[in-house]
Amino acid sequence: MAASLLASFVTLSCLFTVSFCFQTKRFSLPMAGRDWSPAGATWYGSPQGAGSDGGACGYGKAVEEAPFSAMISAGSPSIFESGKGCGSCYQVRCTTHKACSGKPVTVVIADFSCPVGVCYKEPAHFDFSGTAFGAMALPGMADELRHAGYLHIEYSRVACEYPGKTITFHVGTGSNPYYLAVVVEFEDGDGDLAAVDIKEGSGEWRPMRQSWGAVWRLDPESALHGPFSIQLTSKYSGKKLVANNVIPEGWKAGATYRSFVNYS
Template identity: 30%
Template sequence: MAIMARLGRLQVSLNTLLLVCFEATRVLSIDPWAVTDWGEATATFYGGQDASGTMGGACGYGNLYSTGYGVQSTALSNALLNNGLTCGACFALECRLDGSKWCYPGKEIVVTATNACPPGSEGGWCDPPKLHFDLSYPMFSQLAQPVAGVIPVKYKRVTCQKQGGIRFTMHGNPWFDYVLVYNVGGMGAVCGVAIKGDKTGWYPMSQNWGQYWSASSNLVGQALSFQVRLCDGNTQEFHNVAPSNWGFGQTFEADNNFY
């Protein structure tokens, strides 16, 4: 009986060790774009002092003032952009005082991912597998003196606080719906979209590029609803967002958002 008891205790200890090892592996395997505890990266700036050079970009948001992102934006290296699925995500950044004399102490900013910083940019700081934020000049200058050029930063994902509802801009033609999804609250980054008319079921949409989503469906003359899934799994339906007389090139705002 004593031997059996010792074996039982050994099995419990072994199970506990395996569980600890599993949890450690799980934590270490978190993708860099998904970290909600502080990670380490670097940052530069682009676009000039008025941030005009940051408009447009790989996420498809176009004029960032028109779409509500303004200068609170950043381009991401490929290791953070996740093939455009991190577009719309929000990050908090701090300059690491232990890594640069140009840092402003106690400063933290929140920016939205709106563009890509491709390999070969910013003197190689965006090359794989580097984790890098290419900020608008106004945001960089809140963290450090711009003379620094490049700074070490701490970063983490945070909830996006957006004004108003999630927005959908319709593009395409009667047989091809091509929709820009933006002004997304919650975790901000969209990983799945579906569309339906008031006379149809749901049509799953595919990521075309950035935050443009497409489907081969003819929904002209029908009121439109959308189902949106964030990359953290949070899913909501937005019913009758566009009336039956909607047109291509128009933007429609839902009554709700991810909060």
């Protein structure tokens, strides 16, 4: 009973704070658990900023807003995985500096970074937003921690959970009847994707190509009209999820369409 009440309290707290908070949960992935691995860490952008506007994953200004809330990071090749790591969530903590709190915080991979001189000398490297880097500090010591510039940290892969959010599809501004690009955001669980398929009306499923980061595209031989259903395949669990008719017949380039589904 106590555990149930605590879980309910945590859920309600997340829903009614100004920014949606990240929660972590157990999930049946190879990287699950509390096994911590070593990594290097730097930060970029403004001290209280979100690093950059979406960077190499294509999330744009969404990185500044809930549920990301600037708690994002760029990842080195082993983390970014040529864009397949976009949207994956990690707990990170630091203990090697006097300003470190030692408490884990959760970040989302939203960009690519390979700092000269450190990237390929480390098993993994995180280049945090100023906000995320400072979040690892003791209260009132975020600026002091950021002044360190570089840290040795520990990280652990965790599931993503976005209370109150469903998977969102943002249609690229250059899209037209002969080219359709979508940015996929807010997938619970794995957070990242192995494949995206699209179906026009009652037609057949067609695979989309990963254009870059979290952007997936279709280059059809004939004009597209919609509505479109989109099938997502998670990278680690392999689970498939279908958002039926999520992009309407009268779709527009630059528009965002929210589904009614998520992995949890």
